[in-house]
Amino acid sequence: MALLRSRRAIPYLLMAPGLLWLLLFFVIPNVQMLVFSLSEGTLRTGFTTPPDVWDIENYTGSISKFSGNFSNSIVYGGLATILCFLIGYPLAYAIAFKGGRWKNLLLFLVIAPFFTSFLIRTISWKIILGNDGPVLAIARDVLHLVPANFSIIGSPLAVVGGLTYQFLPFMVLPLYVSIEKVDRRLIEAAQDLYAGPWRRGGMIAGALFGAFALIALQVGLGYGAFIGEDAAPAAVAAAALVGALVGGLVGAFLISQSFIRVTFPLSLPGVFAASILTFIPAIGDYVNPQLLGSPKTQMVGNVIQGRFLDQNDYPIAAALAFLLMAGILLAIFLYAKLLGTEELTGGTA
Amino acid sequence: MPEVEVRLTQVYKAFGGDATGRRVAKYTDPNEAGLIVAVDHIDLEVQDGEFFSLLGPSGCGKTTTLRMIGGFEQPTSGKIELAGQDVTWLPPYKRNVNTVFQNYALFPHLTIFDNVAFGLRRRQVPEAEVRQRVSEMLTLVELPGYERRKPGQISGGQAQRVALARALVNKPAVLLLDEPLGALDLKLRKQMQLELKRIQQEVGITFIYVTHDQEEAMTMSDRIAVMNRGHYEQLGDPETLYERPATAYVAGFLGVSNLLPATLGTRDGDYVAATLADGATVRVPSSVVEGKSDIRIGVRPEKIRLSKEGAVIPDRMNRLEGRVVDASYLGASTSYVIESKSGERLTVFEQNVERTSHGSLHRPGEDVLLAWSPDHTFAVGTDRAAPTQASTTA
Known part of the structure; x- marks a missing residue:
């Protein structure tokens, strides 16, 4: 009976170090953070914590103030x-x-x-x-x-x-x-x-991805700002064209129907x-x-x-x-x- | 005259030296070092509407042959034709052939309906027709109402039927089946054998069936090619293969056989005299020894009658003296092991119709006379060794 009871305890014993770790380094710090997030003050001035104050403003104010971030x-x-x-x-x-x-x-x-x-x-x-x-x-x-x-x-x-x-x-x-x-x-x-090459679908998907990728690259680099406002649309169009051509070719020849219908879903x-x-x-x-x-x-x-x-x-x-x-x-x-x-x-x- | 649906001409397939772990025959090409031969120059013609089986032990090349017809492997040399068209180098999706895979290979993420509709949709069949043909096919395999289930939610036998429906719905010229019943239990397998035969007759499509189970092949096939080491030893209907095996390998693979070394003598009408090792002379149909010189004669265990020593046996029968070594009771029959005077052991099955209440009709140690009809005698060459019995029941 004692053996049976101790056997039943084994899984809990095995979990104990992990649970203790999580309690000490995850649960307690998070509770601490939650308390801080509703407090007022700084390290220098000292904190006023709940239940003395429930500063919801910390949340609402932050959303608008740091929306860009x-x-x-x-x-x-x-x-x-x-x-x-x-x-x-x-x-x-x-x-x-x-x-x-x-x-x-x-x-x-x-x-x-x-x-x-x-x-x-x-x-x-x-x-x-x-x-x-x-x-x-x-x-x-x-x-x-x-x-x-x-x-x-x-x-x-x-x-x-x-x-x-x-x-x-x-x-x-x-x-x-x-x-x-x-x-x-x-x-x-x-x-x-009868799942063969995925010519048309692969071409369309590849072209869309390719165009997207090259436009994103240009915009992401802020390339337009360097070459001037007037030239920017043409550069974007050129990027889209090149991306679509390359992507379309890759898609039409590399993507098969068996990939789209079987390998990818799985x-x-x-x-x-x-x-x-x-x-x-x-x-x-x-x-x-x-x-x-x-x-x-x-x-x-x-x-x-x-x-x-x-x-x-x-x-x-x-x-x-x-x-x-x-x-x-x-x-x-x-x-x-x-x-x-x-x-x-x-x-x- | 039925048309030839599938024709293989001198098809040869060898894998490179790094083929370890692949499903191929494990013997090397005597002419080209380092190559492992799977299929060795096969010529084969399968008729339209035929149920054709490739029978043999694992590693004999039967699955590789099937995979080449399906387009999953390309032959090293040779030609494969489907309905007169050379398809040797066509990919699987361009061949009017469908396959029922060994472990079904149903798409686990698709419903039963979508699994069966897969081929039709890839061929841009209109959706209304897809719905109609899929439901017809599910009725044929007796699975209506299962459309919305996933492959994980049906039994092995049902998955087998779905795999069959998924292939047949495309109305292929040829259906390839790669040991499709291998994963089922014995009872279900027997039931599916009959069902496969029924479905094949109903749809009239050519079936090429790969199996290592001789009984399965005999039950369903119109013709069987018995394969060994990359080629087939004999091709014929089940009865011919059983009654008139041409080689010791075929005789041993399909059922039990007794083979005795013999020397051919003079011809007498439709029969040829043959002298056995103990001096007894038996008659063999001349048709079975044509073109053979060095032979062993064979007879199936159930064709032999046993009688007590000194019994009268008609002259037209072949006879042999022997002694009972062992008798095992098998229910419907008794299996005896008899030793001839020259030391060869023969197996004899006797139906238990005359059995007495106190045990076997013949006791171990008893001298007996073996008799069988000359027409039940076959002959095989001595060039090839018979396979072990164990390989037939794997």
Whole structure:
């Protein structure tokens, strides 16, 4: 009896360290933050906390005051997630389906950047993309593609590019796992059932993606500002045309019906997991906008960091943190509703 | 005269040396080092509307042959024709052929309806016609009302029917079936065998069926090709293959057979005399020994009659003396192992109609006479070894 009772206790014992950890370092700090977010005062003046004061103004005021930072976070985080997906899906697909005996090496290369500090890698990008860096040296001085006063650092694109680079492995690994799991016989079955190349659909989808990507690139770089208002529409049109042509060709020849109808739908649970894993850290990031961006491209994370560490304004910082958390939770909830994963995997009887 | 629906001409398929783990025969090409041969120069003609089986143990090349007809593999050399058109290099989606896969390969994210409609929709069939043809097909496989379920919500037998419907709804010229009943339990398998045959007769489509189960092949097929090491040893209807196997391999793969080394003697009308190792002379139909010199004669266990020593046996029968080594009671019949004077062991099945209440009709140690009709005697060459019995029941 004593043995039986102790056996029943084993799962709880195994969970205990984790639960204790979460209690100490997640639940208690969050309660503390919640209290701060409704308080008044700064570190210097001291805080007046609930129940003496319930300062809802911290929330309502922050939303309007920092709406620009919020929209930066959403747009940059969202764009980085989409870019990660566009880069990561073909990569994960290639490793899973064509990797052969190089699979493990390729996966290792995907996570290899993690062996260097996050900060060091971001600073490296600052140097690579900087005004004296190799990218501009080629594009500006050798190819004369951009005007002399052109710079990449400070543009929204640099921030989005940095975020995309940092979180790409978070996208690739879950995608790889779900694509790898797709039964190859299902693809053969689809081909057997007349699923051939996806010419027209692939061309349209590819053209749309290509045009979008090149327009986003131009706008993100703030290219229009350098060449003048008059020339901007023509440049956008040219970018759209080039993007559509390249994307259309790629789509028409590389995308098959069996991919659209079988492989991709079956990998959607992985797409769901990967995009959440990418979007959450990307939207809360403050290192990339600080090192690669300008004062105009600051995200919510920068404001929170500044309020906490520089201005010691804990109430506003805590309120912003909670607002960000609530926003992310809401977004994930809507996303899960939209992409309900159970429906996709076939469910169980 | 039925038309030839599928024609294979000198089809040869070899995989490179790194083919380990692939589903291929494991023997190497004697002429080209490093190549693993799966299919070795096969010529095959399948008639329109025929139920044709490729029968053989795993690794004999039957699945590779099927996959080449389906377009999932390309032959190293040779030609594959469908209804007169050369399709050797066409991808699967351009062939008027559909496949029922070994583990069904139903799309788990689609409903039963969408699974069955998949092929029609890829071929831009109008949606109203799709609905009509899918529901007709689900009625044919006796699954109406299952349209909205997912593959995860139906049983193995039902999944099998859906896989069949998904392929047949496209009205292919040829339906390829790759061990489709392998995952079902015995009872369901027997039931599905009869059902497959019924459906095949109803739709009149050519079926090419791959199996390692000789009984399954015999039950359903019009013709069977018995495959071994990349080619077929004999091709014929089930009765011919059983009654007149041409090689020791075929004789051993389809049922139990007794093979005895023999020396051919003089011809006497429709029969040829053959002398066995113990000196006994038996008669063999001359048609079965034509073109063969070095032979073993064969007889199926159920064709042999056992009688007590000294019993009178008609002259026209073949006879052999022997001693009972073992007798096993199998319910409907008794299986005896008999040793001939020259030491060969024969298996004999006797129906238990004359069985007495106190045990077997013949006891171990008893001397007996074996008798069988010369017409039930077949002959095989001695060039190939018979496969072990174990490989037929895998």
